[in-house]
Amino acid sequence: MDKKIVIVGAGVSGLIAAQQLEKYGYSPVIYEADKRVGGRVQSDEVEGYVLDRGFQVLLSAYPMAKQYLDYKTLNIKSFVSGSYIFKNGEQLCIGDPLRDISLLWPTIFSKVGLFSDKLKVFKLRQILKKKTIDAIFKDEEVTTLQYLQRFGFSEAIINNFFKPFFTGIFLETELRTSSRMFEFIFKMFGEGEAVIPKKGIQEIPNQLLSKLKQTDVKYQQEVETIKEHTLVFKDASKVTFDYCIVATEASGIIPNMANAVNGWKSTQTLYFEVDASMVFKKHMIGLLAATDDALVNSISFPHTKNTPNKLLSVSVVKQHSFNEFELIKRIAEELKSYFNITTIKHLKTYNIKKALPNLDTVAYSVYPSETQLTNSIYLAGDTLLNGSLNAAMVSGELAAKAIHEKITGYVE
Numbered sequence: 001m002d003k004k005i006v007i008v009g010a011g012v013s014g015l016i017a018a019q020q021l022e023k024y025g026y027s028p029v030i031y032e033a034d035k036r037v038g039g040r041v042q043s044d045e046v047e048g049y050v051l052d053r054g055f056q057v058l059l060s061a062y063p064m065a066k067q068y069l070d071y072k073t074l075n076i077k078s079f080v081s082g083s084y085i086f087k088n089g090e091q092l093c094i095g096d097p098l099r100d101i102s103l104l105w106p107t108i109f110s111k112v113g114l115f116s117d118k119l120k121v122f123k124l125r126q127i128l129k130k131k132t133i134d135a136i137f138k139d140e141e142v143t144t145l146q147y148l149q150r151f152g153f154s155e156a157i158i159n160n161f162f163k164p165f166f167t168g169i170f171l172e173t174e175l176r177t178s179s180r181m182f183e184f185i186f187k188m189f190g191e192g193e194a195v196i197p198k199k200g201i202q203e204i205p206n207q208l209l210s211k212l213k214q215t216d217v218k219y220q221q222e223v224e225t226i227k228e229h230t231l232v233f234k235d236a237s238k239v240t241f242d243y244c245i246v247a248t249e250a251s252g253i254i255p256n257m258a259n260a261v262n263g264w265k266s267t268q269t270l271y272f273e274v275d276a277s278m279v280f281k282k283h284m285i286g287l288l289a290a291t292d293d294a295l296v297n298s299i300s301f302p303h304t305k306n307t308p309n310k311l312l313s314v315s316v317v318k319q320h321s322f323n324e325f326e327l328i329k330r331i332a333e334e335l336k337s338y339f340n341i342t343t344i345k346h347l348k349t350y351n352i353k354k355a356l357p358n359l360d361t362v363a364y365s366v367y368p369s370e371t372q373l374t375n376s377i378y379l380a381g382d383t384l385l386n387g388s389l390n391a392a393m394v395s396g397e398l399a400a401k402a403i404h405e406k407i408t409g410y411v412e
Helices: 012-023 063-068 101-109 115-130 144-151 155-170 179-191 203-210 324-339 389-408
Strands: 005-008 029-031 043-046 049-052 076-078 082-087 090-095 194-197 216-218 223-227 230-233 238-240 243-246 264-275 285-288 296-300 309-316 343-357 377-379
Touching: 005 012, 012 029, 012 063, 012 203, 012 389, 043 343, 049 264, 049 309, 049 343, 063 389, 082 155, 090 101, 101 115, 115 179, 144 155, 144 179, 155 179, 155 285, 155 296, 243 389, 264 324, 285 324, 296 324, 309 324, 309 343, 324 343, 377 389
Parallel strands: 005 029, 005 243, 029 216, 082 285, 243 377
Antiparallel strands: 043 049, 076 194, 082 090, 223 230, 230 238, 264 309, 264 343, 285 296, 296 309
16 A cells, blocks of 8 residues: 555554554554664663563463464463562462462462452452453452452452562552553463563564564654654654654654653662572562562562573662662662572663553553544554553554554444
8 A cells, every 4th residue: 555654663562553554555664763673672681691671571361462472482481370478587478279289388378468368369360250351441440459458358468469569560559550450460360471581571572573574664763753744853854654653652752742641650670690599499579578668579580591690680669769879789788688689790770760651540442543643643552551561562553453444444
C-alpha cells in the first residue's frame, strides 16, 4: 500500500505496531532516538554479565506475549513459583506446592502468614482462574490494599508477602495500584510463570525486530515535535507522513497535548558480583518483609555461566536522598545485615526515572479508534491502558488497526 506511515519509537509497542501494519500490507518507517530497539526493555553487557535495565520479568501467560513471541527461540528461564522472605534474621519460604511439591511443608509451616492465609491464596487463585480478563477489567476499582483486606488476608501476610512482592511489580510501596491490575497480574502468575530470556530482557524486542520484513528502522533520530503530517527532528530536518503512530511518551513532542499519565513511577536496580555460595537453593526471588528502615525491596540471581562468581540484582523502590556512592555502601550493608550476603564488587546502578506510568484507572483494551489523537496522529504504549508488557503490545496492535480502518473503511 502506498500510504506513508511512520512510527516514533522502537519500543515493544512500536515494534508490534509495525508487525501489524506489515500484516496489512504496509511498509512503515520507525524513527528511534536510541542506537537500538527496546525502549524501556533493554539489557547491557558489563564485565561478561548481562544486566537488564531494571529488574524485569515476562509473565509467560500474557495473551499478547503468547501471540507474538517464540518462547523456545528466546530460550526463556523460569523462576520457581514462590519467594524467599527475609524477616528478623530468618529466611522463610512461600510457594506453590501444586507446581513444586517440595514447597508444600515449607509453605504450610512458614511464619509469613496464618494457615488461613495460605488457604485464601489457593482460593483466590481458583477464583481468578475462572474469571475472564474482560471481567477483571470491568470490575470496580479499589486499591490493591483494600482488595486484600476485603478478601480477609491478615496484616501479617500483607506486610510479609503481598507488600514486598507487589511493590516490586507496581513500583509503589503502599499498594495503591488498582485492584484490576492486581487481579490480572495474580491471574497471570497462576496460569504461567515468571520468565527471563537467557540472554536478557533485550532479547524480546530483538526478536520482534527480527520478524519485520517490510519496515525500515532509522536509529538515532530524535523527534522534537510532531505536527499534523510532519515530524520535526532535533537537527531541524523534517519528514512528512500520511499517518503517524507515537509509540513513546507523546506529551513532550506533541504541542498542547495534556499528559496522558499522572506522573511516572521510578526504581533503581543495582548489580553486584557475589560468590556462587551466596545463590539461593531454588531460583526464586528474595523479598525483604515490609520494614521502615531498609531500602532493599527484593533481590534475585539472574542466570549466569557456570563460574565461581555470580550476578546479584537488587531492586530499590523507596525514595531516598543518598548519592550513588552512599547508596552502594548502604545496599551492601543491608545485603549483609538482612540477607547474610557479602558482595565482591558493585557492577552498575540503573536509575530508572520513568519505569512505569502512574495511571488513575486501568483498562485491558480500548476500541482501535480511541488511539486516534488527530486526523493523522495515533497513540500507542502502555500509558494508554496499564503498566505492562502485555499492554504495550495491545496498544501497538490497536493503533495499527485504527490506521488500517481509517484507510480502508473496513472494521475488523
